Amino acid sequence: MKMDELLLEKWLIDLEKELNYKKIKHINEIITDYREHILIKHLETKEPIERILTSIGSVDEIVNLYKKKQIVPEKIRSWFVFVNGCFFAAGAFLTFCRHSGYFVSIWEALAAVNWFILFGYAGFWLFVGYQLGKEFGVKGTLELPKTILFTTIPNVVLMACVLSNIIPKPWFESMLSPGFMIACVIITLLFYPLAMLGVKLGMRFSL
Structure with missing residues (x-):
């Protein structure tokens, strides 16, 4: 597995753990969505996955965002x-x-x-x-x-x-x-x- 793919999988695992910890709903759909969109952006722009992940934000930021989204x-x-x-x-x-x-x-x-x-x-x-x-x-x-x-x-x-x-x-x-x-x-x-x-x-x- 390439370094970019390893980095993405580790990031997704960390995201899944935090989503579970915060009791966010529809975790499988969220993980699938992020994986697909990150890979599509990587293939279309040739931008390194590490840079894409940085632009998306930290795992904590994303989890907090979904926590708020359950209310609104x-x-x-x-x-x-x-x-x-x-x-x-x-x-x-x-x-x-x-x-x-x-x-x-x-x-x-x-x-x-x-x-x-x-x-x-x-x-x-x-x-x-x-x-x-x-x-x-x-x-x-x-x-x-x-x-x-x-x-x-x-x-x-x-x-x-x-x-x-x-x-x-x-x-x-x-x-x-x-x-x-x-x-x-x-x-x-x-x-x-x-x-x-x-x-x-x-x-x-x-x-």
């Missing part, structure tokens, strides 16, 4: 739920106002850029995943399903109501062409893959 996820999830709720509430408010004869020009302006809004919203989910991966590492992949579940309930309920005509489609006639409705369904199904891609990117750039 609820607050982060609540923040994303709040932001998405604001998007949803703003849309509902504008819809109501438009059918009451107010803010018609704003509605029409938004309808003209509806595709931009849709792809921007998809980008929001990429950002959600990126932040989870950057802040929580492997734990971000575990937090993601709960975050998506709590955050997208209003979206799924609204889509189901529109598709089943519980909410009349004419309310959104200038916004919802058949092609756009299909795209909305597809983007909704892609929330999880997009967010997971963001998690992976966040984990990678956090190293």
Whole structure:
């Protein structure tokens, strides 16, 4: 075994011991994640593993970071739920106002850029995943399903109501062409893959 590999294995063993001592959850996933990302960075940049380990920080620093990360996820999830709720509430408010004869020009302006809004919203989910991966590492992949579940309930309920005509489609006639409705369904199904891609990117750039 090469010196770099020996150094990495020793570092991972020390990390595992400290994680166990501090009773951190999901230790196997954390160790696997660090091994993969360090080796990928080493292969891509040819940077010595010793230097990569130095840039990551000491074992104690990493363990303390994960100790803090076990406390914070609820607050982060609540923040994303709040932001998405604001998007949803703003849309509902504008819809109501438009059918009451107010803010018609704003509605029409938004309808003209509806595709931009849709792809921007998809980008929001990429950002959600990126932040989870950057802040929580492997734990971000575990937090993601709960975050998506709590955050997208209003979206799924609204889509189901529109598709089943519980909410009349004419309310959104200038916004919802058949092609756009299909795209909305597809983007909704892609929330999880997009967010997971963001998690992976966040984990990678956090190293």
